[in-house]
Amino acid sequence: MAVIRSLTLEDIPIIAAWLPEVSLMQRYGMTAERTRSRLTEAHAANDLLLTADLPNETACGLAWCLPHGMFGRSPYLRLLVVKNGITGGGVGAALLSALEDRLAVGHGWLFLLVTDSNTAAQRFYTRHGYRQVGAIGGYVLPGVVEYLFAKQLSQ
Ligand SMILES: CC(C)(COP(=O)(O)OP(=O)(O)OC[C@H]1O[C@@H](n2cnc3c(N)ncnc32)[C@H](O)[C@@H]1OP(=O)(O)O)[C@@H](O)C(=O)NCCC(=O)NCCS
Numbered sequence: 281m282a283v284i285r286s287l288t289l290e291d292i293p294i295i296a297a298w299l300p301e302v303s304l305m306q307r308y309g310m311t312a313e314r315t316r317s318r319l320t321e322a323h324a325a326n327d328l329l330l331t332a333d334l335p336n337e338t339a340c341g342l343a344w345c346l347p348h349g350m351f352g353r354s355p356y357l358r359l360l361v362v363k364n365g366i367t368g369g370g371v372g373a374a375l376l377s378a379l380e381d382r383l384a385v386g387h388g389w390l391f392l393l394v395t396d397s398n399t400a401a402q403r404f405y406t407r408h409g410y411r412q413v414g415a416i417g418g419y420v421l422p423g424v425v426e427y428l429f430a431k432q433l434s435q
Pocket of ligand 1: 302304360361362363366367368369370371372373374393394395398400401403404
């Protein structure tokens with residue numbers, strides 16, 4: 281069972297070592313150096329950063345949320361990613377659920393983008409109560425459609 285906790289500065293080099301191996305992250309140009317600098321900036325900016333520990337793995341997942349990243353009023357889940365080799369074991373679900381718990385008070389909706397071809401992630405989010413509320417072509421990468429997904433956390 282994964283333990284979910286806030287990310288510390290010590291976790292950043294650990295995550296930067298595995299995150300670029302995830303093929304989706306390569307597609308979005310996430311090198312180790314870029315991961316390190318983006319996460320360091322996010323930590324300094326007080327973004328909501330959660331990581332996961334397993335008995336034999338420290339910092340093996342990441343949820344990165346901008347609390348007012350959507351329209352300046354709703355949280356935006358910028359990144360949810362789990363280390364290669366341990367996907368499918370519930371770490372992603374545990375990160376998402378812990379994030380929702382932290383946001384549930386005072387935040388109505390949680391938004392995120394999913395690449396059109398990432399049907400496994402779309403299934404994952406749908407199972408967790410998210411639904412597609414829009415689509416944006418070429419927003420992040422040229423020629424790639426991003427689906428906007430959202431879930432209402434509280435009234
Ligand atoms: C999507 C992701 C965060 C889910 O985390 P996880 O720990 O694998 O998820 P869980 O074990 O809680 O749930 C497994 C489900 O995740 C989905 N999934 C998405 N990518 C997967 C992958 N590479 N391997 C296994 N399951 C994956 C599947 O729908 C799977 O359910 P299924 O049995 O119906 O196929 C994780 O698989 C991942 O990091 N994928 C690559 C990066 C990514 O796509 N991030 C989302 C971008 S918006």
